[in-house]
Each structure stands twice: as structure tokens, then as C-alpha cells.
Amino acid sequence: MEKQLEITGHIQDAKKGKQAAFSYLLNTFWSQVYSFQLKRTQDDYEAEEITIQTFSRAFSNLEQYDNSHKFSTWLLAISKNLHIDRLRKEKGESHIESSKKTEKLNHVIDENPTPEDALIKKQHHDELTHFISQLKPPYQEVINLRYFQEMSYKEIALHLKEPMNNVKVKLLRARRLLADLIQKN
Numbered sequence: 001m002e003k004q005l006e007i008t009g010h011i012q013d014a015k016k017g018k019q020a021a022f023s024y025l026l027n028t029f030w031s032q033v034y035s036f037q038l039k040r041t042q043d044d045y046e047a048e049e050i051t052i053q054t055f056s057r058a059f060s061n062l063e064q065y066d067n068s069h070k071f072s073t074w075l076l077a078i079s080k081n082l083h084i085d086r087l088r089k090e091k092g093e094s095h096i097e098s099s100k101k102t103e104k105l106n107h108v109i110d111e112n113p114t115p116e117d118a119l120i121k122k123q124h125h126d127e128l129t130h131f132i133s134q135l136k137p138p139y140q141e142v143i144n145l146r147y148f149q150e151m152s153y154k155e156i157a158l159h160l161k162e163p164m165n166n167v168k169v170k171l172l173r174a175r176r177l178l179a180d181l182i183q184k185n
Contacts, residue, residue, distance in 0.1 A: 007071055015062050025071075026055055026172050032072055033079050040083055048138075050086065052173070054079040056165035131181045139174035146171055 007028070013021035033054050037047035057078050058065075065074055132140055145151045145159060153171075157164040 004070070008067060011062065011065065011067075011071060014059070022059060023172055023176070025059075026169065027176055029072055029075055030055075030173065033075050036076055037079055037083065040080075046086075048136075050079060050082050052166050052169045053082050055169040055172075056163060057082065059169070060165050131178060131185070134181055135174060135177055138170065139177060142167065142170045143174050143178065 007025075010021045010024045010028075014025060030051065034047055034051045037050045037054075038044065041047045041050065054075060058075055065071065132143055135143070141160070142156065145156045146153075151159065153164050153167055156171075157167045160167060162170075
């Protein structure tokens, strides 16, 4: 019950646009959603892509979350639906609801530098490049575009041909993985 209250608090903070709350939710539920998708897809890359899309969709529609249900259950339902949509698209079926195309997007605000940002800026360039090279290529690319080429989220989204919220979630995840690598060393 105590953990659920903590999660509820972070959800409320995320609804207010607090970056730390988004990071907390991503870090807390990433493994559960990713494992769920890995079992469904049997493909590491596809499971990761769907997991990123899941958090993107969840963060965009956080106002629609009903506190009477567990947050993890809501995330897994979103993830399951994204996977089904992906299968339909792959099979050429066009049963995608038009309401999903017109969903209201809330912005994941990134105004203040996170501890991960501060850590990234403090590291020596060569050492940092070494750590970045240990990440999976999609995470390397998003870090490179954001921090070395200094692209905005919008520019990265256009460059990668992905929705902006996917880029934001990918960058959150990449920073977390990079910070973990740096802290281990």
C-alpha cells in the first residue's frame, strides 16, 4: 500500500510536468513492460521499441489514468494494444482507430537539468564517448543528436522520423543507462 501511495504521488507530480516524476515512473516500470513485450515478441529490438512507445503514449495520456487501477496494469494494457496495432499494421490490416490519431498530446517537460544531465556534462569527452559506445545504437544516436549535435527534441523527432514523445522517452532511458554505466565505473 505504501509503494502504491508513492507511485500515486509520482503520477500526480508527472501530471504537473515534473521531470523527476517521469524519470521515476520510467525507471520503476521499464523492466516490467519490457519483459512483458519480450515474451510477446521474442525480439529484443521490437520489445524495446514497443516499450518506448508504451511510455510515450502513457505520458501523453496521463490525465486519462484512473487511480482505481494499478498503474502497471494500465501500462501493460497500453503495451498490449500497441503490440496488437503493430501486428495489424504488419499484416496490412487497417483497423487502427482514428481516435488514436487525434489523441491529445501532453508534453513531457524537461526544463531543469536532471542529475543524469549534470553527470554527463562533468565527464571528460573521451571517457564519455567510451561509455556511450557501450549503449545500444538507438540510444547512442539519440544521445549524440541531443548532446553533441545539440538538436532540439523536435529536430531529433524529424531526423529519426519518430513522434516527439518517443524521442523524449528514448532519451530518458538512454540517460539512465548511461548514468548507470558511469556510476558502475
